[in-house]
Amino acid sequence: MSSVITTNLPPQLAAIQCEMEGYARGHGLDFFPTIFEYVDANQLNSIAAKGGFPVRYPHWRFGMEFERLSRGYHYGLQKIYEMVINNDPCYAYLMTNNCVTDQKLVMAHVYGHCDFFKNNFYFSKTNRKMMDEMANHGTRIRRYMEEVGVEEVEEFIDACLSLEDQIDVHSPFIRRREERSRYDFEAERDKTEAEGPPRFRAKNYMESFVNPPNRLAAAVKQMEEKRREPKPFPERPERDLLLFLLEHAPLNAWETDVLSIIRDEAYYFAPQAQTKIMNEGWASYWHSTIMTRQGLSAAEVVCYCDHHSGTLASSPTQLNPYKLGIELFRDIADRWNRGAFGKEFDECDDDRQRRNWNTGAGLGRRKIFEVRRIHNDLTFIDEFLTLDFVREQRLFKFGFNQSTEYYEIESREFPKVKRQLLASLTNLGRPQIAVRDANYRNRGELFLEHSYTGVELQLDYARDTLQNLHRIWNRPVHLETVLENHLTNLSFDGSEHAIEKGEPFEPAEGAPS
Amino acid sequence: MLTIERDLRRFRQIVRGRIRDNLRKYVTHGEMIGRKGRDLVSIPVPQLDVPHFRFGDNGAGGVGQGDGEEGQPIGKGGNPQQGHGPAGSDPGSGHLLEVELSLDELAEILGEELELPRIEPRGEAAIVQQKAKYNSIRQTGPESLRHFKRTYLRALRRQISTGVYEPDDPRVVPIKADKQYRSWNTIEHPQVNAAVIYMMDVSGSMTDEQKEIVRTEAFWLDTWLASQYQGIETRYIIHDAVAKEVDEHTFYHTRESGGTRISSAYKVAAQLIEQQLPPSEWNLYCFQFSDGDNWGEDNEEAFRILGDKLLPSVNLFCYGQVESPYGSGEFLGHLQNHFGEEHDSLILSEIADKEAIYDSIKHFLGKGR
Incomplete structure (x- = not known):
């Protein structure tokens, strides 16, 4: 493959990368060139601590995250398998002391993510040169730290981070209000004001009847009153608090820049939070497809199964996005392959008939590619989480019981489960x-x-x-x-x-x- | 290439800083104090994450997967679980991070935070500790101290030199002249030791809450004193109408219902000092905790023992009065009247609630005695 860019990858793994990339393309995945970095556990943890970017602005929370990760790794509690960055080219990391089967699995998984990054609509507005941008942010913040002092800048960053989730995730796609320069005072003025109250056209002698003077005077007075009334500011409630602060808070230059950096990064990361289930589900779907159909040698099956099932394990109190995602994609593929969708299917009440429904439509592959392009988690669940699926996957809603102080299974009713899930994904x-x-x-x-x-x-x-x-x-x-x-x-x-x-x-x- | 070390260093600095900032909180809430192993305390540092607007933890439900009937418990509440299903984008942001500190570090932080003066031990030269150290060899001694290796070597040498030794039959039999014994030298080094005597009223009017305050305060007092002396000895005395010396566990867990005679505790303490902890060898600290209730006629007796026997022999006598719904809280006032506001070694402090522990410790140890 020509698109493989040489890195520090050992030749054996480079060969595997070529192989895996070939399989991925063969299935129709479409991704940016992907670069695998080969790093040891310590490096991996430190990169992961910084959200996957080796160079970012200095901040203590990265150190905190690093401590957590490396302790977890040290005590054998956790291990990062895969990490991939939405960027063009895509960066992904392989850990040096993983076995070859793991590396294969990770590569297959990564190509799933890369495809998702490139093609999912919600990522379409993200900065694809974020690697450079992050380094850039680092340089700027470091400069401010030199100029005004580490403490002060860090303290301000902390304040901004506290509000980093106060953004409007849909705003990249919708124009909420007219762009207006903050120096454009003219726009404030109402045009009708100059022209006076509206009046009907009338001939001279009819004027006082068509537009009675007392009516006109009342209208003028009303306008006057309306003008005096304080205008709400902002005119409509604004959800992008960070933008609002950038535009209206009394900040000096470096503060404005720091705040805009935090905001940029928040918008960059937002789609990943919006599509966690889909993204992981998609990547898992493809690693399992590629590995079980092509990637695995007989000797590697047990190791693969072990790690695959570990990734998909679910616990009662925590729904595993990998598991939910992959099962939903499989369900969609299966239903559209059988033609089990649409009015006729929905109206069918006979359970056996539904189960054995097969029109031989064979649309599964096309459908899942379409889904990965246009949906986010919220719409994905809303559209494809069905009663049958909830039953089959034994999903339930749990709640906190005040009297026993335990979390308890509250209900297995489909509408309740679904509503709970949607609520937890909203915003x-x-x-x-x-x-x-x-x-x-x-x-x-x-x-x-x-x-x-x-x-x-x-x-x-x-x-x-x-x-x-x-x-x-x-x-x-x-x-x-x-x-x-x-x-x-x-x-x-x-x-x-x-x-x-x-x-x-x-x-x-x-x-x- | 990696700048993570810088962030990590910064984080650790902040953690230490945080502990300083929130020390008041730790001292008062006694959240995490426990000795682990020999001298490690593990402190969860709360809220090192940046605060956001977010939903409260309890009450929120989630979606789970697996078997089980409706109503079946699936997990203990209270701990901030990510109950919101998969929506949490960050992998379980750990806002309870345990940072390991040694007791020494903790004491140092405490000292810095409370601006405690370092304690000047009194009469350090006078107190000499003698220690036996087994570091020499003698020809005589009890068999239990026989140095086997040396004895064997000497016997072997003698046998070879006298030609008794046969390589085919390598039996080595020591005679009396071969035997070597371990022996000691007495090493004298000046030592400053401190003894802490805790006294507590366990009569009915002291509730568990008050005992919790006492326990927390005692932990910090111990920690600080231990950092100032080479070794500290801790004794516990409980009293209602009669007093006795007890171990630590009993100290915190006994509850009697009788009346209150503070003098009884003073008597036991005075006895203890006289018999086991002579003031010429020990830096003595007495901490008395009570809700201020005492049998009226007992006050004179108590003051007499305190004034004649205890105060002259201790570095500090600290009386901490915890507020109790039942206690009268009069004793503090009586002490004040009798001994005057400013007494060299008598320190009085009122501990209204957990919040006040901090100030009380500062008050007790602020003199640097």
């Missing part, structure tokens, strides 16, 4: 928060609102986060949320936290109870 499983008013109480205070969905915020975290937000906004900050079924206002004014309990909260019409 990446994080609370939805938006900027509602940046001039709260007409004092330039920032007011955020949390769209309550039945689960309360963790109070101590929310407070600390507000404190960090205050560091950036520099004026008192507020968050409206729901605690114990009452609208509650959490505030931080720079020195003290306050909680103000408001009216009882009533869920909006039609909201799930």
Whole structure:
């Protein structure tokens, strides 16, 4: 294969890479050129600690992650098998002391990911030169650290990181509002204002009848009033808090740049969180397909099975995205191969008939490639998690029992399971928060609102986060949320936290109870 | 090429910094104090992750996979599980990280944080410890100390030189002149030792909560004193109307219902000092914890023993009064009236709740005695 770029890969593995890449292409996978780096455990852990990028800005949390990973590795609790970076070319890492079977498995898996990165819609706006960009970010932040001091920059980074998930993951694809220069004051003015109130066309002698003067005067007065009324700012609640802060918070140059770096990286990583189940499912689907059909020699079967099943193991309290993903893809492939979809199939009530349904459609392969292109986890589950699938996979919903202090299986009912799963995927499983008013109480205070969905915020975290937000906004900050079924206002004014309990909260019409 | 060392170093610095920042919290909540092995404490450092707006842990459910009936428990709650199914993008961000610190390090941090003065031991030259060290050889001694190897070698040499030794029949029989015995030399080195005597009121009015406070405070006091002296000896005395010396476990777990005579504890302490811990050899520390309840007529007796016997012989006598819903809390005031606000070696402190432990330790040890 010509696209194999020479690295420090030993010749044996380079040959395997050629082989695996051939198989992957043979199945129709389409990926960026892929570079495998051959690193030892220590290097792998340190790269993994930095989210896969060898060069990033300095930050203690990478050190913390490294400590966790290397301790885990040292005590034999965990081991990173595979790590791959969404970039063109794609970078992936192989650990030196893995056995050849593992390396094969990892390569097959990686090609699945690379294909996904390149073709899934949600990745289409990500920066494909992120490797360089990250290094670039590192240089910039290091420079600021030299200029203004490590402590200060790090403290500011911490404040920004605290808000890094306050982005609008859909904004790369939707224009929420008109781009407007912050110096364009003209745009503020209403055009109709100059022209006066609207009037009907009328001939001179009819004027006072068609457009009665008292009506006109009232209209003028109304407009006047409307103009005096303070305009909400922002006009509509804005979910991209980071962007809002970038545009409106009183930051100096280096702070603005640091914040924009954090925001860029958050947007870069967001699709990976949005497609975790699909991405891992897709990669696992392909490693299992490639390995079992072509890649394995007889001697390697046991080792492969061991590690494959380890990857797909699921525990009662934690759904394994690899497992859910691969099973869903298999289910889709199977159903579309049998033609088990569409109106006729959906309306069929006979279980045996459904089970043996086969129109010989043979559309499975085409379908899964289509799915990997247009879906994210939320839509993927919404569209393809069926009653049959939930039963077959023995999925259940669990909840916390206050009286026993145990997590308990709550229900195996399909709608409940599905709703729970969708809820946990909505907004990446994080609370939805938006900027509602940046001039709260007409004092330039920032007011955020949390769209309550039945689960309360963790109070101590929310407070600390507000404190960090205050560091950036520099004026008192507020968050409206729901605690114990009452609208509650959490505030931080720079020195003290306050909680103000408001009216009882009533869920909006039609909201799930 | 890898800059991870820098981040790791930074992280560790912050961890130590964090411990400093949150020390008040550790001291007061006593979250993680446990001696592991010989002298390691393991401290979970909470919230080293960056705070985000996020959902509370309990109450949130999730989706799982596997067998089981509805209502079947599948996992213990309380610990922050990632109950949100697969949505968590970061692999279980560990916000409980255990950092291993040695007790010495911990004491050092404590000292720095509380700005504790280093303790100046008194009369260090006067206290000489004699130690026997087995480092020489003698011709005589008990058989139990016979040095087998040397004895054997001498016997072998003698047998070879006298021609008794036969390589075919290599029997070596030592005679009396061959025998060598281990022997000791007495080594004297000046030693500063400290003894800590804890006294606690275990009458009915002391609840478990108060004992928890006492235990936490005692841990930190021990830690600090141990870092200041080569060895510390700890004794425990409990009392209600009568007092007795007990071991550590009993100290923390006994609950009596009788009345309260503080003088009884003082008596036992005075006896202990007289018989086992002569002040000329020990730096003595007494810590007394009580809810301030005492039988009225006993006060005079208590003050007498304290003033005549205890105070002159100890470095510090610390009286910590924990607040109890049942105790009267009068004793502290009586002590103050009797001995005056500023006494050289008597320190009084009121410990209202766990939060106050921090200040109380600082108060007790702030004199550097």
